[in-house]
Amino acid sequence: MAEAYRYKVMQITPHDADLDAQVxxxxxxxxxxxxxxxxxxxxxxxxxxTQVNTRVAASSYVAPDNAGISAIKAKTDNLPASPANEGAIQGHVADALAAYDPPTQAELEAAVSPLALEAGIEAHVLAVLNAYDxxxxxxxxxxxxxxLAAIAALNDMSVGELLGGDLSDSLSFPANSLADLVRKLFWVVCNRMVIDDTTADFTVYKTDGVTRAATGTITDNGATTARGNPTWL
Structure with missing residues (x-):
């Protein structure tokens, strides 16, 4: 029993509930x-x-430069102190409305009065229709x-006109009409022609001897000399 006195049994009764709650x-x-x-x-x-610096250096984050920060600040400086404040917005709107100078009724009437009214437009239309004959x-x-007679005269030449030789350069004939073909033939056969000895190009002139009528090329193969078809100008 002597050994039994070495141990004491402790029973916790007042705080059992608190201990159970904590656990x-x-x-x-x-x-x-x-x-x-x-x-x-x-x-x-x-x-x-050292650990923080190593991880930051290995990350892909790029901090904004000073120029970018300055650009952002320049824009935010233009914002009101409280951009989301409804009162500030109302104040700006009130300032804008106060600065607006709408036209008066007299100014509007003065601007509109010169315009023709519907009745005036109808009168103008009727006047134009009545004057039209x-x-x-x-x-x-x-x-x-x-x-039709004038068109026919443009397409054909009378025998008298053809025999009279009225093929002046100033006259206008339909392309490939009889008069047009006869005048081109006259230019090639009777008028001045210039041949360039270097290029073998030729130029046919109209009756005035100055205005070009057609151009072309002359070829010589040593046996024969041939003139190409003229290009009419």
């Missing part, structure tokens, strides 16, 4: 595992400047016959 609210094993997983990824000395059917047919 029952401790972290779960899952929470402890999650904390350990994150702490395992920390460097050996998280507060070391459309041609009668007989007048229109007469004009048509005169136009």
């Amino acid at each position: 029952s609210t401790r972290g779960s094993q899952a929470d402890l595992t999650a904390i350990k997983t994150k702490s395992d990824n920390l460097p050996a000395d998280p507060a070391s400047n 459309p041609p009668s059917r007989a007048e229109a047919m007469t004009d048509k016959e005169a136009i």
Whole structure:
């Protein structure tokens, strides 16, 4: 029994409930595992400047330069002290409205009065229609016959005109009409022609001897000399 006196049994009765509460609210094993997983990824000395500098240097982060920061500041300096403050927005709107000078009714009426009203437009249209004198059917047919006759005269030459030799350079003939072909023939056969000895190019002139009518090339193979087809200008 002597050994039994060496041990005393201590029973905690007043604070059993508090102890149970502390033990029952401790972290779960899952929470402890999650904390350990994150702490395992920390460097050996998280507060070391060397560790921080090494990780920053290895990252892809690029800090903005001073010019970029200055550009941002220049824009934000133009913002009001509290951009999202409804009162500040209302103040700016009120200033803009106060500076706006809308036209008065008298100014509007003075600007609109010169414009023609609908009744005035109708009057102008009626006046123009009343003044218009459309041609009668007989007048229109007469004009048509005169136009057709003029067109026919452009396409054909009378025998008298052809024999009279009225092929002046100033006259205008339809392309490839009889008059046009006869005048071109006259230019080539009767008018001045210049041949360039260096290039073998030739130039045919109109009746005035100055204005070019056509150009072309002359070839000589040692046996025969040939003139190419003229290009009419």
